[in-house]
Amino acid sequence: MLKIDRLELGPVQTNCYIISGEDKQCIIFDPGEEAGKIQEVLKRKQLTPLAILLTHAHFDHIGAVDELRDIYKIPVYLHHKERDFLGRPNLNGSGKYAALPDYRVADADEWISDEQTLEIGPFQMELFHTPGHSPGSVSFYFAKDRFAIVGDTLFSGSIGRTDLTEGSESVLLKSIRDSLLTLPEETFLFPGHGPETTPGQERQHNPFLRI
Structure with a gap:
């Protein structure tokens, strides 16, 4: 069974997830900032990272990408529709806020283009293209372990x-209804900010989904 470590990082407390297996290999989702804190977890738990996966390329999800990629020599995965976001503050959102530095990250190593099953080492996940928040937003579904990383x-x-x-x-709501709410009701959905939820809980209580 996979283990999930969540760290709240950076200026807007973005959730970074470290997914690991019994063999101590792991993958990192959305390392938004504070690479040192991520390294501490990896060292303490004796984990070996295989890749960095991005749900999307807004500044608060990419701040520690280059540092971790350089340290561990691992590839970064991102949807191709956000190819330009990594290096352009006006697209990744950092240019919108005077209090923030301009975030610029090197190109991804692997570009996601279609919905598919992705295998990285022992990890297997289904990819759902879930645009609306951003054009290349992707959700990663681990069917066997009944959870999904859904970004923002x-x-x-x-x-x-x-x-x-x-x-x-309108695009966002369609993505949610067509991809996330079709998952089994008890599936844990791990978002980019705040606590986890489930499709069943959101169908019942989310005011944006009652229309």
Whole structure:
């Protein structure tokens, strides 16, 4: 059974997830900032990272990417529709806030283009393209372990913001209904901010999904 470590990192407390197996290999989702804290967890738990996977490329999800990639010599995965976001503050959102530095990250090593089953070492996951919050937002579903990493697509009692570059509320709601709410009701959904939820809970209580 896979283990999930969640770290809240950076200026807006973005959830970074470290998914590990019994063999002590792991994959890192959305290392938004504070690479040192991620390294501490990996060292303490004696984990070997195989890859960095990004649900999308907004600044608060990418801040520690280059440092971790350089240290561990591992590939970064991102949807191709956000190819330009990594190096352009006006697209990744950091340019929107005067209090933030401009975030610029090197190109991904692997570009996701379609919904598919992705295998990295012992990890197997289904990829759902879930745009709306951003054009290349992706959710990663681990069917055997009954959980999904969903980025800023869906939150407990809320949905992702749609006022950033290429955001669309109608597209976002379609992504949620067509991909995330079709999962088994007890599936744990781990978002980019805040606590986990389930499709069953969101169908019942999320005010954005009652229309």
